[in-house]
Amino acid sequence: MDSAAVLAWYDHHARELPWRVSPADRRAGLRPDPYRVWLSEIMLQQTTVAAVKAYFLRFTALWPRVHDLAAAPLDSVLREWAGLGYYARARNLHACAQAVVRDHAGIFPDTAAGLQALPGIGAYTSAAIAAICFDERVAVLDGNLDRVLARYYALKVPVREAKEALRGALQLAVPERAGDFAQAMMDLGATICAPRAAMCLVCPLHDGCEARREGEPTRYPIKPQKAERPVRRGHAFVMQDAAGDVYLQSRPAKGLLAGMTEVPTSDWGELSGDPAFPLVADWRHRGQVVHVFTHFRLELDVWSAVVAPDGLETGWWAAPEALGGEALPTLFRKVLAAAGLD
DNA sequence: AAGGCGGGGAT
DNA sequence: ATCCCAGCCTT
Numbered sequence: 325m326d327s328a329a330v331l332a333w334y335d336h337h338a339r340e341l342p343w344r345v346s347p348a349d350r351r352a353g354l355r356p357d358p359y360r361v362w363l364s365e366i367m368l369q370q371t372t373v374a375a376v377k378a379y380f381l382r383f384t385a386l387w388p389r390v391h392d393l394a395a396a397p398l399d400s401v402l403r404e405w406a407g408l409g410y411y412a413r414a415r416n417l418h419a420c421a422q423a424v425v426r427d428h429a430g431i432f433p434d435t436a437a438g439l440q441a442l443p444g445i446g447a448y449t450s451a452a453i454a455a456i457c458f459d460e461r462v463a464v465l466d467g468n469l470d471r472v473l474a475r476y477y478a479l480k481v482p483v484r485e486a487k488e489a490l491r492g493a494l495q496l497a498v499p500e501r502a503g504d505f506a507q508a509m510m511d512l513g514a515t516i517c518a519p520r521a522a523m524c525l526v527c528p529l530h531d532g533c534e535a536r537r538e539g540e541p542t543r544y545p546i547k548p549q550k551a552e553r554p555v556r557r558g559h560a561f562v563m564q565d566a567a568g569d570v571y572l573q574s575r576p577a578k579g580l581l582a583g584m585t586e587v588p589t590s591d592w593g594e595l596s597g598d599p600a601f602p603l604v605a606d607w608r609h610r611g612q613v614v615h616v617f618t619h620f621r622l623e624l625d626v627w628s629a630v631v632a633p634d635g636l637e638t639g640w641w642a643a644p645e646a647l648g649g650e651a652l653p654t655l656f657r658k659v660l661a662a663a664g665l666d
Numbered sequence: 667a668a669g670g671c672g673g674g675g676a677t
Numbered sequence: 678a679t680c681c682c683a684g685c686c687t688t
Contacts, residue, residue, distance in 0.1 A: 369684045
């Protein structure tokens with residue numbers, strides 16, 4: 325693989341991103357801040373650049389250094405993470421910051437192996453940080469690279485079955501500018517070798533690409549069978565007291581939306597059944613909310629009522645104007661919106 | 667090795 | 678409606 329061609333392309337077409345040091349600045353000796361690179365990489369796990377930008381700017385404004393993030397309450401981190409999804413990342417982010425401060429004097433490890441021992445940092449993220457920050461010559465293999473390499477080699481099996489073979493092939497191509505190469509390959513996958521379109525005419529890997537030679541590059545990567553998404557149904561209960569404050573509670577510490585804020589709901593099952601209201605009140609049906617998770621589709625009927633707050637003691641009451649500061653996942657923001665709030 | 671785990675942008 | 682994103686962790 326012609327890594328020199330990839331780097332030459334990157335020198336002219338690198339995306340400008342808030343956490344990135346441009347190839348020109350990098351050549352001039354400027355080094356990325358491992359804290360900012362780490363934070364961006366965690367946020368970017370299974371998440372698009374467009375979705376991450378605002379969160380990254382907010383986090384770095386609130387917590388400019390790892391020490392600041394480590395000292396923050398977990399609740400604050402979850403609140404700021406709300407809406408970004410995959411909330412285990414936020415818990416691991418906080419735990420990782422504390423581990424770096426506690427066990428590494430606030431300095432991130434400078435090798436992929438050292439980084440991968442930290443919470444929330446796996447094979448991809450450890451390699452990415454080590455390459456980008458320290459130019460460790462390690463293969464950085466993410467979803468973009470899966471696609472680029474599957475096409476380059478016209479891989480006839482799903483990527484998951486050939487992951488280590490791809491890693492080995494990529495490892496042989498990693499040049500001295502390991503960080504720029506990693507970012508170049510990801511930019512290539514994001515802008516040239518995109519999922520539904522391959523702009524082969526302007527691709528620096530044009531010459532060696534087997535899928536291009538075959539003539540139908542978007543045939544790759546070969547996808548495994550997709551499991552169909554089941555539907556779950558239930559009811560959500562939005563309760564306000566006489567002052568208009570809304571009843572909220574915390575979700576369990578493990579599982580879906582762990583530790584995030586919610587309004588009470590029924591169990592979610594194949595059938596919703598009749599609503600079992602938590603209190604006697606004049607309940608009004610406020611419509612239905614549909615929310616799609618990775619592994620199921622959820623349909624919640626939304627009910628609202630003004631209630632006397634007796635017997636509700638596990639949660640708390642929040643003023644409608646204060647809902648923006650709660651750790652509410654998007655699902656429950658939809659529920660509140662259906663009830664005329666948020 | 668397989669499945670749980672969010673949400674949104676692009677098509 | 679479908680795909681898939683700078684994946685990790687648990688079982």
